[in-house]
Amino acid sequence: MEKVMRNKILALLLLASAINLSGASFDPSNLIVIPEKASPQENYSAGQMADYLGKVCGKKFNIVSESGDISGGAIYIGATRRAAQAGMDKFNTEEYKIKVIGKDAVIAGSVERGILFGTYEFLERFAGIRFFSPECERIPQAKSITVPDDTDIFHKPTFRYRYIYGGSRQLKDADARKLRITGWGSGPELGSSERFGYGDHCHTFCKYAADFPENISWMASNGKRIVNNSNLFGSICFSHPEVLKRFAGKLKKEIANDRAKAKAAGISAPRFYHISQNDCDAACFCPECQAFAAKHGVSGLVIDFVNRLFWEIKPEYPDVYLVTFAYFDSLQVPTGGIEPDDHVLIQIASYTKSFHDHLRGINDPANREYLKLLNDWEKCAKGRLAIWDYWRYYSSFLPPATNALNLQEFVRKYRDMGLHLLFIEFENDPKSLVSFCDLSTFLGARLLDDPDRDAEKLIRDFMKTYYGAADGAMRKYLTLIHEGMKRDPKPMEQTPFWERKYLKDPEFYRQGFALLNDARKAVAADKKSLIRVNAEMMILTASYLKTWNMHRNSLKLDKAALQKDIETVLPEVMKHYFSPEKLKKHKISDLIAYYAEKIEIVSAQKPDAWIPLDNFDPAQKGAIICETKDIKGGGTHIIDAAAPCGKTISTSANIAGTKAEDMHKKAFRFGLYEKHFQKYLLFGSINAADIPQDEKYHWYCIGTSRLYSGLVLWMHQSWRLSWDLGKNFNSAIPEQRYKIYVYLKFQGPGYVKGSGKPSDVCLARAVLVPLKDENK
Incomplete structure (x- = not known):
């Protein structure tokens, strides 16, 4: 039988x-x-x-x-x-x-x-x-x-627009098409692109408002109107009728231009136009805008304006979609019945809030508030939604962490919300290579095309080919990271990586090193697979070295041997993942020093006192003068005739009323911080008795320090006046020291007795003066 x-x-x-x-x-x-x-x-x-x-x-x-x-x-x-x-x-x-x-x-x-x-x-x-x-x-x-x-x-495909931005590992258009990714820049042979028209894909208010007269421009919290010509600060006045008229006129003109260019190139014309706040808060502080925001929220103020803008262009361009952000102060849903028009999409971008853990599952307790935010917007927008998401953390060094095993949860949730567009920030760069980065790109792209694909089968297929005979060990290592990440109860970006529980645990490293050593042995004769295994080993080893003082080398490993291993594998890893063009900006020796913790971070030297220097001359031989245009974030850029270039950076110009004054009730603090190595080089503060009472600019010497590639000068306890000094680092003279000077103005009752001005601290310039005959 x-x-x-x-x-x-x-x-x-x-x-x-x-x-x-x-x-x-x-x-x-x-x-x-x-x-x-x-x-x-x-x-x-x-x-x-x-x-x-x-x-x-x-x-x-x-x-x-x-x-x-x-x-x-x-x-x-x-x-x-x-x-x-x-x-x-x-x-x-x-x-x-x-x-x-x-x-x-x-x-x-x-x-x-x-x-x-x-x-x-x-x-x-x-x-x-x-x-x-x-x-x-x-x-x-x-x-x-x-x-x-x-x-x-x-x-x-489930979503109409699917784009994964990879930074220095950005897919070429032809490779992106193989993964069914859409995006900008494709010619007719690739079926054109689902891309954004004039202004590109974000922070476009400034592109429409840069030539506005001052009397219709954005009003700051100090009651002054400021022309918005930078995407890093300011906004627009949503209530002034002339603003809507000018936006509509320019948008119509640019749509016509885009369509003419597309026709000439033989490609599809863009249908999406981003009409969105700059990389900061959106609120305007004029009385009319403030009254509307009080009733409907800042998001209501923005959506109402974008709705009216679409109605202005609809007779000529009924097929266009306008996309605007829910971001910074416009992140929460509007109140009082405001909803987006059918051709207005709300793109939720929650990175500015600490309740979104980008790498853990949508149903993880760390994402409870984010899930509520999505549900609130789903009810409000009724499918007229888009997402700006993040598939990596944005700490300087990226330890072992991956979203690969949680991607399907997020994508299915977005599908169920009826999303139209997904833009993913997933930068991989020589100093921030993400664990299992190619797996996340491949798997994410395939799930964005169809969220119901068998994710586990996709992972198995990937592992078998990408890692060859090491696929079993690498799959176990992927799971080890995934389970380790669950151990922190709150979103991990709230916690420096060296404080995360699994990255302080010797057992995580013991298992990780064992699995990766097994993987190395399995593919010893398979060069490409070995390089890919070595990429994960490099990240794990660097993490162990950078958390050395936390776990106190519980595994009793030879530090020099670990550093030598990174020195051996890093050149091939970098050549595999990054093109020669992307590597031009980096010296391999600098990258080895960074990953292998070979750079000695020397504390900065304080001056005798942090007091105004009336006789300082910034025009010294060899001095590096940094203007406000060199600052990529923090504070609000405003016009100031007293500043050397007519512009300055304000700590609180875009913050309303008492909140702004509250920022200036404590002593003014500052310091130097090396973000790549998470080390503070200097702390300082300016005493109230040393603050000039004339409300004018004065020079101050912050201290003397070497430059490092991740060196940040932060000012004010909010860090709103942070300045990236690291871009001036010269690896040819790493031991050169500089005296660091800043040009500051203190004003308002927080600093000057009896002042009638709003309290504020403004930074107009910084200068780095090299010490002569410096050998150490």
């Missing part, structure tokens, strides 16, 4: 195998057919099909026009007559269909990427090809491929 049952099961398995293999079969003797007047996308797609099938079968497939002699089964690509006869001739953006008709396989789709996406789906599904990263593809070997007779596949 048991033998009979085994024979029946074997027969069923053979039958199933036969069914799977029956269908249209293709080898290099078959043709790839394109329309007589093929478009750039159809030609490119056919080229990709011929190239990759040729790699599978050992001989390239030939491409012919549909008007040619076609015998036997063929693969038809694009708007062919064969597709039209089958009713495969009408598609919306990015839709495609793959169907077997007799002995032919027919692929058709939208002129906007659908044809190309259908081609890649065919290659993956029926030829077994996988596109994991620019350097890693899986291409099986076979004499032919078979497409089942009943193949009839239709697909449309």
Whole structure:
């Protein structure tokens, strides 16, 4: 009886195998057919099909026009007559269909990427090809491929706009298409791009308001109107009718320009336009704007303006979508019945808040407040939503941490909310290589295309090819990181990495080193896989070295040997993950010193006293003069005739009333901080008795210090006057010391008795003066 049952099961398995293999079969003797007047996308797609099938079968497939002699089964690509006869001739953006008709396989789709996406789906599904990263593809070997007779596949990506910004490891457009990522910059051969029009994809208020007269410009909290010509500070006046009129006029003009350029280039015109606050708070402090915000919130103030702007352009451009941020002070949902128009999308960007843990699951307790925020916006916007998300932490050094095993939770939640657009910040740079970065990019892209793909299968496929024989050990290491991250109850970006529980735990490092050493042994003869394993080992080893004082070398490892290991593997790791162009800005020796903790951070020297220096001359030989335009964040840039260049940076100009005054009730503090090594080099404060009472600018010497690539001068306890001095670091003279001077103005009752001005501290300039004959 048991033998009979085994024979029946074997027969069923053979039958199933036969069914799977029956269908249209293709080898290099078959043709790839394109329309007589093929478009750039159809030609490119056919080229990709011929190239990759040729790699599978050992001989390239030939491409012919549909008007040619076609015998036997063929693969038809694009708007062919064969597709039209089958009713495969009408598609919306990015839709495609793959169907077997007799002995032919027919692929058709939208002129906007659908044809190309259908081609890649065919290659993956029926030829077994996988596109994991620019350097890693899986291409099986076979004499032919078979497409089942009943193949009839239709697909449309879940989200209309899917973009993963990779920083120095940014995918080229052609590689992004293989992962079904959209974005800017693609030509007609790649099906154009789903991109933003004039102003690009963020912080555009300043681009519309830079030429406004002062009397209609943004009003700061001090009651002065300031022309907004930088995306780092200020906003617009949402209530002044002339502002809406000027925005509408410029937007109409730019839409017309964009469409003319697109037509000339043979690509699709943009349909999305970002009308969004600068990289700071949005509120205007004029009485009308403040009254509206009091009733509807700052987000209501912004949405009402963008709604009215769309209504102004709608008669001419009803197909355009306007996108605006929920960000900084506009992050929370509006009150009083304000909702976005059907063509206004709210892009939630929560990085400015500490309740969003970007790498842990959406249902993790650390994301409880973020989940509530999403649910509130879902109720308010009713699907008119977008997300600006983050797939890495933004501390200076990135220890072992990854979102790979939590991606599907987030993507499915976004799908359920009805999101239109997803923009992902996922910068990888030579000094901030993210653990399992290529896995997150690959997996994330495939889930953005279809959130219901089998994530675990995608991970297994990736690991097997990307890490070769080390796939088992690397999968266990991925899980080790994932489980370790769960141990901190609050969002981890609230905690410096050296304070995170798993990164202080010797057991995490013991298991991690064991798994990665096993992985190294498994791929010792596989150079590419070994480099990828070494990338994770480099990050883990650097983390162990940078937390040395926390775990006190509980594993009793040889520090010099760990540093030597990084020195050995880092050059190949960097060359693998970053192009020569991206590495030009970095010396390999500097990167080794950074990851291997070889740089000695020397404390800065304090001056005798932090007092005004009336006789200081900044124009000294060799001095580096830093203007306010060099500051990339912090404070509010405002016009000030008393400043050397007519502009200064205010601590509190964009903060209202008592909140602004409260910022100036404590002693003014400052210091030097090396962000790459998380070390403070200097703390200081200016005593009330030493603050001039004339409310004018004065020079102060902060101290004497070497420069380091991550050196930050922070001023005011809020750090709102932070200045990145590290960009002036010269690795050729690392021991050179500089005296650091700042040009400050103190005003208002927080610092000057009886003053009628709002309390504030303004920074107009900094100067670095090298010490002569400096040898140490």
